[in-house]
Amino acid sequence: MPRLNQVTPDQASGAVKDIYGNLTSQMGKVVNIFQGMGNSSAALKGYLSMSAALAEGELAPEDREVIYLAVSEENGCEYCVSAHTMVAKKIGLTNEETLAARRFFSEDKKRAALLEFVRRVIASKGFVSDDELNEVRTAGYSDGQIAEAVGYIGLATYSNLFNHVNDTALDFPAAEKL
Numbered sequence: 001m002p003r004l005n006q007v008t009p010d011q012a013s014g015a016v017k018d019i020y021g022n023l024t025s026q027m028g029k030v031v032n033i034f035q036g037m038g039n040s041s042a043a044l045k046g047y048l049s050m051s052a053a054l055a056e057g058e059l060a061p062e063d064r065e066v067i068y069l070a071v072s073e074e075n076g077c078e079y080c081v082s083a084h085t086m087v088a089k090k091i092g093l094t095n096e097e098t099l100a101a102r103r104f105f106s107e108d109k110k111r112a113a114l115l116e117f118v119r120r121v122i123a124s125k126g127f128v129s130d131d132e133l134n135e136v137r138t139a140g141y142s143d144g145q146i147a148e149a150v151g152y153i154g155l156a157t158y159s160n161l162f163n164h165v166n167d168t169a170l171d172f173p174a175a176e177k178l
Contacts, residue, residue, distance in 0.1 A: 004166045007038030015041035019048065033079060033159060036166040043162075050155050057148040061091045066101035066111060067118055067152040073102035073178070074122055077160035079168045085175040095176070102178060113139030114149060121153055 009020045009030050016038045020030045030038075037044040054064070065088040072080035085098045097106065104119040106112040117136035120128050136146060162168070 002032070002036060002166050002169055004036050005039055006032070006035040008035060012038060016044065019044055031083070032168050032171045033163060036168055037162065047155070047158060050151070054148055054151050054155060058142060058145045059148045059152070062088070062093055063111060063114055063145075063149075064152055065091065065093065066097075066106065066115060067149055068156045069098055069101040070104050070115055070118055071122065071153055071156035072160055075157060075160035077163050078174070079163040079170055079172075080156060080159055082170055082172040082175040086172050099176065099178065110139045110141075114141060117146070118149060118153060121150060126150070
């Protein structure tokens, strides 16, 4: 049961109503996380703006989703793990690849280096060594892509923490348990 008020599309007004209109046209509905964030147009705009900006970056959609899956699993967010498992499969990742990403692993050597970098960033609170940074560069990621990866860690963490505070009700198929 959500702990924050859920602003449904029929209750929304002002900026939130406009945002909900855009979300409905893009996604077909306003998912539960956004109905919780809808209590603050600033919180909702912040999440959506950062998500949209990062989506314009250099990271491949598959890389973005494996980061989101790994971070969300690490943070224990069933909502985001489930939502991003669904998204990852829609863009072509297999069920096995989504499960592996949640363990910071990939059969793809380049993506494995990215996931290891993400794991190290989280574990060190960003205080990675020069060697750790060079490993992800050597794997083929540019400094721009590395910056975006850090952005996705932050974005996923924001949504994960929001869902923990809100106790957001799952409105996606539940992801397989590890």
